[in-house]
Amino acid sequence: MSESVLSIDQVDKFYGPISSGVHAVKDLTMEIKKGEIVALLGSSGCGKTSTLRMIAGFEEASRGTISIKGRKVHRLPPVKRNVAMAFEGYSLYPPLTVKENIAFALKARRIPQAEVEEKVAEIAKLLEIEDILGRYPSSISGGQQQRASLGRALIREADLHLLDEPMGQLEPQLRALLRGRIKHFIKERGLTAILVTHDQTEANALADRIAVMEGGVLQQFDTPQAIKERPANLFTGTFIGEPPMNVFEASVKGKGGRLTLGLEGGFSLDYEESAFAPQVRDALFQRGRVVVGVRPYAxxxxxxxAPASVAANQWLGDQTHIAADFAGGSIVLVEHDRTRLSPGDPITIRIDPGDLHIFDAASGAAVSHGGELAA
Structure with missing residues (x-):
């Protein structure tokens, strides 16, 4: 079993008094192994940055414990936690050049100058900032400052590397290039990194596991594939995926070996009962009403x-997104070929039982995926 680098145990963060303050992070428990890249993913205000700042020591945990390599650090100042940080605000030293900023931690450890030069040159090449090493932070762009801050964090030897929206200021082409380089750099050296992002593409590309957060609560912590294919709840199912998952409220009925999911406006999805595991059928009949989800590509x-009517048809260069009026709402389809359809055109759609995600209507918890019981 891999060594645990970070353990967060029942951590809460309140801004203001515990009795009346803002509860930003709620009873968070998670463990990160050596060599993992973990993404904290969520929308603005979900608690991901507060979590990262508590790990770094810039915010105090209101309750619970944070341990790094078995050492409790939640009461220690940042300088004693042995973490490297690249935060969204850059935090470069204005009087130092970009090169001096990146090399600062190495010089503090009295590493020989030749080795410092070699490591700085490697990081600068990785991040494509070789041409600005002699310049000062005030004379370079926000994106260049962000890469310099990232370089200063990656060059350090630390137990944890904490990266807060590390490429948020970069243009898409450069961001896509650097994602692959940075992941290779981290993996090749066996570093352990935590990435905060609101960009699911970035999380999927970089992370071994993703912690999806909303309202200060950890919704799901799993591999990108598992979160996409087996979302733990309705929030995760609809938050992850582009275009988002289609969802419909449905009644559940069974008759003559058939299982019918009744939708709005008299529409229904009708399947053989045998397409669903016995435990799933029991769970659905017991509930009576559920929320049905299906990915656009399915x-x-x-x-x-089932009949639907085209509302919009967009060709995005490599795939077609079709939005259609269906069952009192809308449904989105993704096709790889260019499709000649106009608004108002009638179409008929098929949703296979193996592509259904079914959630509890009250709690949002997953009931089944592809006809099998959710874990």
Whole structure:
């Protein structure tokens, strides 16, 4: 079993008094192994940055413990936690050049100058900032400052590398290039990193595991593939994925070996009961009403499908996104070929039982994925 680098145990963060303050992080428990890249993913205000700042020591945990390599650090100042940080605000030293900023931690450890030069040159090449090493922070762009801050964090030997929106100021092409380089750099050296981002593409590309947060609560902590294919709840299911998952409220009925999911406006999805595991059928019949989800790429046009009407048709260069009026709402389909459809055109769609995600209507907890019981 891999060594645990970070353990967060029942951590709460309140801004203001515990009795009446803002509860920003709620009963957070998670463990990160050596060599992992973990992304804290969520929308603004979900608690991800507060969590990172508590790990770094810039924010105090209101309750609970934070341990790094078995050493409790939640009462220690940042300088005693042995973490390297690249925060969104850059925090470069204005009187120092970019090169001096990146090399600062190495010089503090009295590393030989030749080795410092070699490491700085490697990081500068990685981040494509070789041409600005002699300049000062005030004379370079926000994106260049961000890369310099990232370089200063990555060059350090630390138990944890904490990266807060490390590429948020970069143009998409450069960001895509650096994602691969940075992941290779971290993996090649066996570093352990935590990335805060609101960009699910970045989280999927960089992270071994993703911690999805909302309202200060950890919603799911798993691999990108598991979160996409087996979301723990309705929030995670709809938050992860682009375009987002289609969802519909449905009644559950069974008759003559058929299981029918009744939608709004008299529409229904009708399947053989055998397409669902016995435990799933029992769970659905017991609830009576559920929320049905299906990914846009799993919605297919078919001659023998349910009727829908095209509302919009967008060709994005490599795929077509079709929005259609369906069951009192809208449904989005993704097709890889360019499709000649106009608003108002009738289509019929098919949703296979193996592509269904079904959630409890009250709690949002996952009931089943692809006809099998959710874990």
């Amino acid at each position: 919605v297919h046009r078919s001659e023998n499908g």
